[in-house]
Amino acid sequence: MRMKLWHCHNTRSLRPLWAMEEMGMTYELVELPFPPRVLQKDYLRVNPLGTVPYFVDGDTHMTESSAIAHYLVERYQRYDFGLKASHPEFGAYLNWMYHSDATLTFPHTIAIRYAIMESEERRLPQAVSDYGRWFIGRLKRLDRHISDRKYLCDQRFTIADIAIGYALYLGEIVGFSKDYSTAILAYLDRLKARPAFQKVVVIGEAESTFKNISLWG
Numbered sequence: 001m002r003m004k005l006w007h008c009h010n011t012r013s014l015r016p017l018w019a020m021e022e023m024g025m026t027y028e029l030v031e032l033p034f035p036p037r038v039l040q041k042d043y044l045r046v047n048p049l050g051t052v053p054y055f056v057d058g059d060t061h062m063t064e065s066s067a068i069a070h071y072l073v074e075r076y077q078r079y080d081f082g083l084k085a086s087h088p089e090f091g092a093y094l095n096w097m098y099h100s101d102a103t104l105t106f107p108h109t110i111a112i113r114y115a116i117m118e119s120e121e122r123r124l125p126q127a128v129s130d131y132g133r134w135f136i137g138r139l140k141r142l143d144r145h146i147s148d149r150k151y152l153c154d155q156r157f158t159i160a161d162i163a164i165g166y167a168l169y170l171g172e173i174v175g176f177s178k179d180y181s182t183a184i185l186a187y188l189d190r191l192k193a194r195p196a197f198q199k200v201v202v203i204g205e206a207e208s209t210f211k212n213i214s215l216w217g
């Protein structure tokens with residue numbers, strides 16, 4: 001069976017989609033409206049969480065965007081996009097991979113929820129601005145690291161750049177990027193210029209409501 005990915009435009013499923021495209025893999029893509037939990041209720045039979053991505057490869061079923069990219073490197077030995085455990089920068093590579101969602105994408109989730117997903121009376125402008133600021137504060141380490149490098153690890157593009165790059169890209173969609181440093185803006189531009197990113201980022205764009213949402217400022 002071919003690999004299969006459920007995807008919504010501009011959401012975290014962009015991470016594994018971008019990774020599969022960079023690796024030249026063959027896959028089946030199922031496009032969904034966002035949020036599928038509300039707009040495509042039968043998706044809950046596939047993924048009871050209602051979130052994207054959802055990824056299937058044989059008996060493997062996964063819901064975590066950065067973990068799926070990591071799985072592709074390890075399962076298919078695609079170390080041209082990843083680092084082996086014996087590499088001196090392996091710890092740093094894993095740290096960026098986990099940092100990408102646990103630290104750098106969760107604030108967007110809170111901001112998006114309390115700016116647009118909740119009903120008018122449940123919206124919380126203070127949560128939106130607090131978590132926007134929180135996110136910018138958490139970019140300090142990336143800023144220092146990327147100011148004298150093109151990519152995060154091993155002086156080459158890896159899935160760590162996909163994982164972190166998506167957090168920065170989502171930040172741009174929701175309006176946080178006006179406070180990005182020069183080094184981070186240049187890094188994001190470098191990632192967005194990649195042909196694989198440009199190919200997948202437009203998938204579902206025409207029907208999407210999840211684009212250019214300026215939540216902040």
Ligand SMILES: N[C@@H](CCC(=O)N[C@@H](CS)C(=O)NCC(=O)O)C(=O)O
Nearest residue numbers: 011012035037051052063064065101
């Ligand atoms: N930690 C998961 C989070 C998945 C997630 O929350 N995805 C969002 C889109 S970016 C979603 O599907 N939200 C819809 C919902 O919560 O109903 C990952 O890294 O993939």
